Amino acid sequence: MNFGTLKKSHLKRNLVIGVVVIAIISACVLTFTRAKYRVTQSIPLVNGTINYSAADYSTVAIFVDGEKSDTIPSGNYTLTGESYCTVDGEKDDSIKISYDSATQKLSLTPFTTRGTKCYLYFESGKSSIQILATINGSASSTFPGKDSNYTPDSVTCTNGAEAKFDFTDWAVEVDNVEKTTCTVDFKENINQTFADYLISKACSGTPSSDDAAKDCLVDESGYRYEGKNPNNYVLFNDELWRVIGVFNVKTSSGSTENLVKLIRNETLDGLAWDGKSSGYTNDWTASTLQSQLNNGYLNGSDSTCNFYQANTKTCYFSQSGIKDTARGMIESVVWNLGGPSTTKATAEAFYNAERGTTTWKGKIGLMYPSDYGYAVLASSCARTTNLGDYDSTSCAGNNWLKTGSIQWTLTPDSSNSDDVFVVDSVGFLISYIASNGDGVRPSIYLKSNIAISGGDGSIDFPYVIK
Numbered sequence: 001m002n003f004g005t006l007k008k009s010h011l012k013r014n015l016v017i018g019v020v021v022i023a024i025i026s027a028c029v030l031t032f033t034r035a036k037y038r039v040t041q042s043i044p045l046v047n048g049t050i051n052y053s054a055a056d057y058s059t060v061a062i063f064v065d066g067e068k069s070d071t072i073p074s075g076n077y078t079l080t081g082e083s084y085c086t087v088d089g090e091k092d093d094s095i096k097i098s099y100d101s102a103t104q105k106l107s108l109t110p111f112t113t114r115g116t117k118c119y120l121y122f123e124s125g126k127s128s129i130q131i132l133a134t135i136n137g138s139a140s141s142t143f144p145g146k147d148s149n150y151t152p153d154s155v156t157c158t159n160g161a162e163a164k165f166d167f168t169d170w171a172v173e174v175d176n177v178e179k180t181t182c183t184v185d186f187k188e189n190i191n192q193t194f195a196d197y198l199i200s201k202a203c204s205g206t207p208s209s210d211d212a213a214k215d216c217l218v219d220e221s222g223y224r225y226e227g228k229n230p231n232n233y234v235l236f237n238d239e240l241w242r243v244i245g246v247f248n249v250k251t252s253s254g255s256t257e258n259l260v261k262l263i264r265n266e267t268l269d270g271l272a273w274d275g276k277s278s279g280y281t282n283d284w285t286a287s288t289l290q291s292q293l294n295n296g297y298l299n300g301s302d303s304t305c306n307f308y309q310a311n312t313k314t315c316y317f318s319q320s321g322i323k324d325t326a327r328g329m330i331e332s333v334v335w336n337l338g339g340p341s342t343t344k345a346t347a348e349a350f351y352n353a354e355r356g357t358t359t360w361k362g363k364i365g366l367m368y369p370s371d372y373g374y375a376v377l378a379s380s381c382a383r384t385t386n387l388g389d390y391d392s393t394s395c396a397g398n399n400w401l402k403t404g405s406i407q408w409t410l411t412p413d414s415s416n417s418d419d420v421f422v423v424d425s426v427g428f429l430i431s432y433i434a435s436n437g438d439g440v441r442p443s444i445y446l447k448s449n450i451a452i453s454g455g456d457g458s459i460d461f462p463y464v465i466k
Contacts, residue, residue: 375401
């Protein structure tokens with residue numbers, strides 16, 4: 001009987017032990033389980049670490065450049081003023097947030113723990129530039145395209161940023177990297193023939209200064225831009241050219257029309273006027289330069305060029321030559337090939353001598369010495385001055401065609417069969433052997449139907465033609 005009592009006692013004891021064991025195991029499991037749900041995500045802080053439990057991942061909302069993100073961005077980003085924190089669902093303006101992009105650490109003041117939800121907005125530290133458009137001063141919801149009926153007339157930017165319009169890429173170039181808003185004002189296309197438009201800009205009288213002649217053409221053996229730096233830039237061939245003037249010219253087909261004459265703003269590499277190995281001549285019709293300009297350059301194809309006598313090199317006209325669209329704008333005309341026998345002649349004397357009996361029909365030529373002579377204002381350089389004496393500040397120094405390097409002209413020296421007139425780097429006219437290699441600025445006449453779309457002729461807003 002005692003045995004039976006003892007067995008019952010042991011059962012009771014074992015039940016107690018089992019309960020205790022189960023309790024211990026349950027505690028361990030609960031502790032483990034609780035530990036599992038207390039795994040945290042941490043945000044590094046300057047003055048500590050703010051921890052959010054895994055069950056509260058939504059306590060941080062991160063936005064990078066307007067897009068939701070799971071992580072704080074690395075790199076050059078700034079925390080914007082849109083960022084804020086809430087405590088138990090209520091916005092708490094007392095919590096101040098800052099961010100060090102160098103260390104990528106956040107700082108909250110005062111220090112916060114659970115119960116806080118922060119909305120963090122990051123913005124790229126690079127330029128934040130907004131481009132807006134207006135049409136005739138009124139806001140536009142669209143940015144007019146290159147083929148639209150509108151042309152950029154001005155660009156203005158905030159925060160002191162400087163910008164200009166790239167007509168080739170049809171884009172705004174902003175020089176200042178600070179945050180800015182730039183507004184491009186578009187105007188309706190002028191849609192007038194370029195020649196008529198320029199003639200309508202004739203000066204009312206003889207300009208007394210460069211400023212007075214900056215935006216008008218002087219009626220002097222044609223309508224010409226004259227002075228130190230007139231607004232005569234034009235976008236042609238996806239590059240800058242300049243307007244020499246408007247002239248009554250005979251075309252190759254026999255008609256006589258008012259045509260706009262252009263000259264390339266930049267100089268091509270030094271090329272010989274006539275680079276034959278022997279027997280070089282100042283006859284433009286037989287010169288190597290005439291052939292190279294009216295073949296490789298005109299057609300935009302690489303070719304072999306003469307740069308000094310028989311020395312040759314490859315001219316990469318596929319890059320620097322005339323493009324398809326521009327090629328269709330060029331008129332084939334009758335070029336005058338006469339010339340005097342001395343540099344001791346005025347612009348008028350050269351003009352008359354150039355129009356001798358010899359001519360050539362073609363599309364690409366060079367400027368005449370008279371073009372250079374007339375490009376300076378008469379009020380700055382007396383028209384009685386010989387072109388061979390144009391080295392003075394008042395003449396060459398106020399002449400927009402002077403570049404500071406030697407430039408070939410189209411005109412031969414009639415006193416010597418292998419000499420051609422060039423503009424010297426100093427600015428006066430000299431006679432030069434045709435086999436030398438010097439600067440070439442191609443010159444062309446536009447077809448009479450070419451119209452102007454817009455622009456004011458300045459270097460930032462050149463005339464746009466079509």
